[in-house]
Amino acid sequence: MTALDTRPAETRLSKPRLPQWAPLLVVAVAVALGLLAWMVGANIALAVLVAVAAYLVGMPAWSAAVESRRAAVDRLATGLVWSAFLVAMVPLVWLIVTVVKNGASTVDMNFLTFSMRGVIGDEQGGLYHALIGTLLITGLAALISVPVGILAAVYLVEYGAKSRMARVLTFLVDVMTGIPSIVAGLFALSLFVLIFGPAVRLGFGGSVALSLLMIPTVVRSTEEMLRLVPDDLREASYALGVPKWRTILKVVIPTCVGGIVTGVVLAISRVIGETAPLLVVAGFTSSVNMNPFDGRMMTLPVFIYTEYTDSTAKGLSYAWGGALVLIVIVMALNIIARIIGKIFAPKTGR
Amino acid sequence: MTSTATRPDPTPEAAPDTKTPLALGDRIFRVLAVGSGGLIMVALAGVFIFLAIEGYPGLSVDEDFYRPATSFLGYAGPLLFGTVLAAIIALVIAVPFAIGIALFISHYAPRRLAVPVAYLIDLLAAVPSVVFGLWGGRELAQHIGGISVWLEENLGFIPLFAGPAAKSGNTMLTAAVVLAIMILPITTAICREVFAQTPRLHEEAALALGATRWEMIRTSVFPYARSGMVSAVMLGLGRALGETMAVAMILSASPVVTLNIISGSSPATIASNIASNYKEASPDGQAVLIATGLVLFAFTFGVNFLARYLAGRGERRMAR
Numbered sequence: 001m002t003a004l005d006t007r008p009a010e011t012r013l014s015k016p017r018l019p020q021w022a023p024l025l026v027v028a029v030a031v032a033l034g035l036l037a038w039m040v041g042a043n044i045a046l047a048v049l050v051a052v053a054a055y056l057v058g059m060p061a062w063s064a065a066v067e068s069r070r071a072a073v074d075r076l077a078t079g080l081v082w083s084a085f086l087v088a089m090v091p092l093v094w095l096i097v098t099v100v101k102n103g104a105s106t107v108d109m110n111f112l113t114f115s116m117r118g119v120i121g122d123e124q125g126g127l128y129h130a131l132i133g134t135l136l137i138t139g140l141a142a143l144i145s146v147p148v149g150i151l152a153a154v155y156l157v158e159y160g161a162k163s164r165m166a167r168v169l170t171f172l173v174d175v176m177t178g179i180p181s182i183v184a185g186l187f188a189l190s191l192f193v194l195i196f197g198p199a200v201r202l203g204f205g206g207s208v209a210l211s212l213l214m215i216p217t218v219v220r221s222t223e224e225m226l227r228l229v230p231d232d233l234r235e236a237s238y239a240l241g242v243p244k245w246r247t248i249l250k251v252v253i254p255t256c257v258g259g260i261v262t263g264v265v266l267a268i269s270r271v272i273g274e275t276a277p278l279l280v281v282a283g284f285t286s287s288v289n290m291n292p293f294d295g296r297m298m299t300l301p302v303f304i305y306t307e308y309t310d311s312t313a314k315g316l317s318y319a320w321g322g323a324l325v326l327i328v329i330v331m332a333l334n335i336i337a338r339i340i341g342k343i344f345a346p347k348t349g350r
Numbered sequence: 351m352t353s354t355a356t357r358p359d360p361t362p363e364a365a366p367d368t369k370t371p372l373a374l375g376d377r378i379f380r381v382l383a384v385g386s387g388g389l390i391m392v393a394l395a396g397v398f399i400f401l402a403i404e405g406y407p408g409l410s411v412d413e414d415f416y417r418p419a420t421s422f423l424g425y426a427g428p429l430l431f432g433t434v435l436a437a438i439i440a441l442v443i444a445v446p447f448a449i450g451i452a453l454f455i456s457h458y459a460p461r462r463l464a465v466p467v468a469y470l471i472d473l474l475a476a477v478p479s480v481v482f483g484l485w486g487g488r489e490l491a492q493h494i495g496g497i498s499v500w501l502e503e504n505l506g507f508i509p510l511f512a513g514p515a516a517k518s519g520n521t522m523l524t525a526a527v528v529l530a531i532m533i534l535p536i537t538t539a540i541c542r543e544v545f546a547q548t549p550r551l552h553e554e555a556a557l558a559l560g561a562t563r564w565e566m567i568r569t570s571v572f573p574y575a576r577s578g579m580v581s582a583v584m585l586g587l588g589r590a591l592g593e594t595m596a597v598a599m600i601l602s603a604s605p606v607v608t609l610n611i612i613s614g615s616s617p618a619t620i621a622s623n624i625a626s627n628y629k630e631a632s633p634d635g636q637a638v639l640i641a642t643g644l645v646l647f648a649f650t651f652g653v654n655f656l657a658r659y660l661a662g663r664g665e666r667r668m669a670r
Contacts, residue, residue: 070562074564078563081450082454084446085451085454085459088447091474092473092477094485095489099484148389151382151385151387152386159383159384160387165384172390172394173390174654174658178588178592178650179592179647179650180593182592182624182646183397183401183650186639186640187396187397189404190404190405191400194404199633216390243373243375244376244379245375245376245378245379245380270475270476273481275478275594275625276479276595276621276624280624301478304480305483320484323481330477331473334476
């Protein structure tokens with residue numbers, strides 16, 4: 001298994017192979033080339049590109065020379081797969097670094113506790129009103145979608161089984177996950193315009209739109225969790241004479257409650273950053289509105305958007321500040337979901 | 351942790367499936383569950399119905415609302431074109447990466463790396479679209495602007511890069527790159543799932559016959575995963591078609607039909623057009639926008655429907 005095999009070719013049983021450290025060596029050379037390009041004056045993106053290209057050319061070439069054409073193709077594929085992964089990490093890191101860098105100087109206590117009411121010119125404003133709006137609207141959306149989503153999943157797993165309605169419902173839920181968010185917003189708007197007449201804007205409309213986006217996620221994750229519950233538990237409960245609904249409430253759901261909660265939290269983290277539907281139905285305002293059933297309501301994503309379209313230096317810095325707050329909220333929710341998932345992970349044999 | 355809940359009830363209750371009066375709780379619960387399922391179906395039908403009711407007048411309002419075109423078709427046409435163009439470019443960029451990353455997670459990465467990598471990609475999905483728009487419009491656009499100039503000089507003979515390149519970078523190309531990043535997670539996740547489901551025996555048989563890892567993937571993983579990959583791509587397409595804020599914040603739009611993706615005038619997408627014109631729309635203008643929304647909904651519904659159908663067919667074929 002080493003390149004330093006000096007026996008004559010006809011006595012070897014296997015083709016020569018590159019040593020194990022060969023890819024590392026080529027990576028080192030490629031990185032060195034990239035650094036060189038960077039020092040010569042290329043920008044970072046170009047330098048990375050040079051390094052990747054150097055590896056993708058160098059490794060297969062070396063392999064083709066020593067090993068075989070097939071091995072070279074294999075090495076090329078390995079290189080491509082690794083670079084696909086590395087390149088995909090670039091935007092994530094870049095985005096987070098940019099948001100933190102640009103947002104950090106804006107976010108302070110005043111920014112978090114002031115609204116934009118009557119703020120003119122360089123006066124200090126903030127996103128308090130947007131924060132309140134986001135919490136209220138998302139909270140209401142969760143209040144609607146969690147019971148509906150969980151009950152629908154219970155229907156799919158416990159009652160529907162293989163019935164026609166269950167199959168149609170599964171399919172529709174799948175299709176529903178692909179509804180564009182702006183369409184959900186237009187739906188909520190049409191609904192409330194029909195009820196209250198044109199030019200209606202209210203926070204609750206935003207909740208309805210978000211529920212439409214959230215329900216399919218809740219159904220899917222809950223369904224998956226319910227299916228993980230072993231049938232033995234259900235049968236043991238039935239055998240003791242416990243009715244089905246109590247079995248579901250006291251045995252099935254408690255067994256997988258961790259997974260369900262994780263799914264719900266992740267669903268919330270998905271919709272909390274939705275902008276388009278809220279822009280359309282909840283509108284925007286610069287003051288605090290505590291009543292989601294009356295009047296326009298600002299939310300965090302819409303705040304970012306309006307400050308961005310304002311396109312003054314101050315507006316932009318507020319937009320970055322808002323983006324930082326929003327990202328922190330979303331990431332926190334994601335981490336909470338992970339932790340809940342870990343704590344309540346079903347203790348199966350594995 | 352749940353076995354305590356299974357203790358026998360002191361009062362004799364009905365067996366789960368009999369319909370005696372005692373099973374009242376059962377019936378209520380069943381009605382609730384079925385009702386929730388029904389509610390979801392009603393909601394989906396409601397989306398169609400309400401959009402149709404509110405959007406129908408938008409098909410025939412005063413010509414002024416369709417400016418610069420004179421009819422709804424003339425108004426919606428360029429928007430639909432822009433939507434499809436942006437989505438397709440995004441797909442062309444995203445799909446190779448998605449397949450690569452999915453393979454990385456399922457077959458290439460060391461086991462200890464695979465889980466965190468999958469998590470990082472999911473994290474990308476958690477970034478709100480408005481933040482993507484902000485980042486794309488302010489940060490990425492400047493860099494793409496520089497690349498656009500280079501593309502125009504060197505590849506200007508391709509219609510896509512005909513130019514004149516917009517230095518600001520608020521172009522279709524930037525929007526498509528951001529869309530590509532946004533659809534990467536879902537496409538990757540589904541590809542990863544189907545790759546991981548390849549029967550272990552197929553893979554090992556290929557390896558035992560002397561295939562290299564890449565040959566094993568080509569001969570056993572890809573054929574097995576083909577329908578899943580198609581549906582992953584279609585789902586990505588559905589996302590890209592409906593994405594609103596990122597495009598609205600990046601693109602400086604004008605109602606033209608052009609393949610040129612690096613110039614300062616590119617067609618808006620349906621979704622971004624709704625978002626950017628909603629503020630100042632009168633009731634008639636609103637109706638027009640809702641009508642375009644209905645077009646978008648029908649279109650994405652069709653794409654998603656097809657994607658799920660293909661995936662379902664693939665699953666049935668595997669099951670046999």
